[in-house]
Amino acid sequence: MRKFCIVLKYELKEYFSSKGFLAVTVLLALAALVLPFLPRLVDLSGFTGVKIVGGDSGQERKDRDLFLYLDEAGTVRESVLRELFPEAEWQAAAQRQELIDGVESKKAKAGFVITGETEYEYFVYNKSMSDTNSYRFDEVMRTLYRENYSKARGWSLKEIQGMYNVPITVSEQVLNKDTGENFWYCYLLVIIVFMLIVMYGQMIAVSVTNEKSNRAIEVLVTSTSSNSLLFGKVAAGALGGLFQAGTILGAALISYQINRKAWGGRLDMFLHVPAEVLVTFAVFGLGGYLFYAFLYGAMGALVSKTEDVSKSAGGLLMVVMAVYFFSLFQLENVDGPVIRVLSFLPVSSYSTMFARIAMGTVSAWEVVLSFLILVLSILGAGALGAGIYRMGTLRYGNPIKLSTALRELRREKR
Amino acid sequence: MLLEIRDIHKSFGGNKVLHGVSFQVESGRALGLLGRNGAGKTTTIRILMDVFRADSGELLLDGKRFVPGEYRIGYLPEERGLYPKRKVMDQMIFLASLRGMDRRSARIGAEKWLKRLGVEEYADRKLETLSKGNQQKVQLAATLVHEPQIVILDEPFSGLDPVNAQVLKDVINGLIAEERIVIFSSHQMSYVEEFCDHIVIIDKGRVVLAGELNKIKREYGRDRLVLAAQDMAPARLKERAERELAGLASVSGVQKDFLILELAANAERSQVLERLGRSDIPVELFGSFCPSLNDIFVEKVGV
DSSP states (O other), X not given: OHHHHHHHHHHHHHHHTOHHXXXXXXXXXXXXXXXXXXXXXXXXXXXXXXXXXXXXXXXXXXXXXXXXXXXXXXXXXXXXXXXXXXXXXXXXOSSHHHHHHHXXXXXXXXXXXXXXXXXXXXXXXXXXXXXXXXXXXXXHHHHHHHHHHHHHHTOOHHHHHHHHTOOOOOOOOOSSOOHHHHHHHHHHHHHHHHHHHHHHHHHHHHHHHHHHHTTHHHHHHTTSOHHHHHHHHHHHHHHHHHHHHHHHHHHHHHHHHHHTTTTTTTTHHHHOOOHHHHHHHHHHHHHHHHHHHHHHHHHHHTOSSGGGHHHHHHHHHHHHXXXXXXXXXXXXXXXXXXXXXXXXXXXXXHHHHHHHHHHXXXXXXXXXXXXXXXXXXXXHHHHHHHHHHHHHHTOOSSOOOHHHHHHHHHHHHO | OEEEEEEEEEEETTEEEEEEEEEEEETTOEEEEEEOTTSSHHHHHHHXXXXXXXXXXXXXXXXXXXXXXXXXXXXXXXXXXXXXXXXXXXXXXXXXXXXXXXXXXXXXXXXXXXXXXXXXXXXXXXGGGSOXXXXXXXXXXXXXXXXXXXXXXXXXXXXXXXXXXXXXXXXXXXXXXXXXXXXXXXXXXXXXXXXXXXXXXXETTEEEEEEEHHHHHHHHHTTEEEEEETTOOHHHHHHHHHHHTTTTEEEEEEOSSOEEEEEOTTOOHHHHHHHHHHSOOOEEEEEEOOOOHHHHHHHHXXX
16 A cells, blocks of 8 residues: 555656646636636627626727618618617618718628618628628518508507417426436536546556656566556546546636626536536546546556557547447437446446436436446456556567457466 | 575466576675576566566575565666656655655665765756766666665666776675675676676576586686697697697687697696697696686587
């Protein structure tokens, strides 16, 4: 245990003294911390539906886009324009040329010449891909037409609209989980675990191979057991990954919580994660990560050159990728038979059981059983990894095939 | 302390690499472990270090089962290697800690050995920034940082210039004087002759020669003589010697400045001397042949 701790400490120091590791962590955590404050600094009301907090109304008015209109048909009422273009400043033009000049000089964002009850011309200097002004102005024209039509026949437009848009009251009672609400953060968390496994798994494999290629392994295996070396290395990778992902995710969650009102709750689907889901994610995610980390360590021990690591760990990456895509595709059917089976397999339970807990129906015994299988598999992967590590570390030259390594391990046990 | 390796056998995947290797070494002595490449030296050392387990045989220390983890062992592998991108002091403390020292003692030990080997100024430098010779000295310091009772040095002189080699010689002599067990493996026979009282030559996984070096040398030189003549080239001398000494000795080797003669069965060296006296060979040198370790090694394991 003492030697495991020494290896863990030494390996952790490697992570925390790496400028790249710290820079990435700090920069991403800062970004995660600062970005949720955006709606307080910049007007994102178009997305959030919430006006900038503490904004100056005079300044706000000044910053409004100016739209010009020329009412040749005599049908326009500014109240309708303001209602359907609440963020715009409207100004009537005396002549068509004045309107065109205003748009050309970019004084006005756009201009509308109303030539009939159901006809108008739209003037814009550069039309952007996201320009929806003409669609919105169609609605202005329809509203004006409906009002004029009803008025001419003595109808009450309000009554007609009331009849068409009668409000329906619904009282929704979700008795278990709201899949729609939980879907996106599950999606996000599955991606995070996947990235952690691939990134840190690869780092662990490369670190093991590096020790072989620089021959440090010769001194190491004669100084302590291969179990201490591999377990220490994997635990350091796990803590490093946990620290990095935890800091970034934590910064994003806390910062969003502070600014949730300013966002109008628009990012709840990603960042308003219930505590029990986060705990499940941490427990199963860490378990899956450790399981793969040991296997990545073993794959690193099979080769002597770092350029061969991708070849050696390629099969493992395929499994991780397959699980990742399967998990994402099955998120819409979390109670289906495929995901139920996957949630008990150690290669996939880290994401599928977590998704079932967050979005589906799962009994306590299933969670406990899946977790037990995962824990036993981690220990198995650790023992297997350490065995391959011990067997492979002092063999240089051509990469050792996994099947050869397993055969030799079996022979050694006998 | 007496370390005994008894009848060690080892195979890798059906390929037998050690066939009953046995030898022993005691405190205050250096043992030269010799053999051609692939003879089984490194496998023997790795079994001693508990990296591999022997298929059969036993390791004993003072008659009891030897468990490497219970002793301080310093191993300098032939394939040198530490972490190139980490600081010298950090990795020395790390290795000393793994070998059972607390952090403070590890630092003191590291400082002591870096200073003794003249590389203390590089303690806070990354290993890869040091010259090959200095990296070699750091590696040796890392081997000795925990004051091992048993020291195994595999090719310790490779890559060292004469000045650094002298520093290392002093260190090894110091280790022997401090009553430690030193196992020394090298292809540079002059160094082995310099330090080792006993040698073991392994060939194809078998011990082909073992014992006290002086005795072995005497044994190998017992029936051999050296002969040199004034103003006579060895080739010419060989021709004359074969004719004059027929029946008493034969020429078994021609060196640059002398011949090596092999005494015939029942012949005495006095008879050879007498025969030479009667001949007109202008004898310049006549005496017992003392073979070098290199001669013995080549004779035992050469093709």
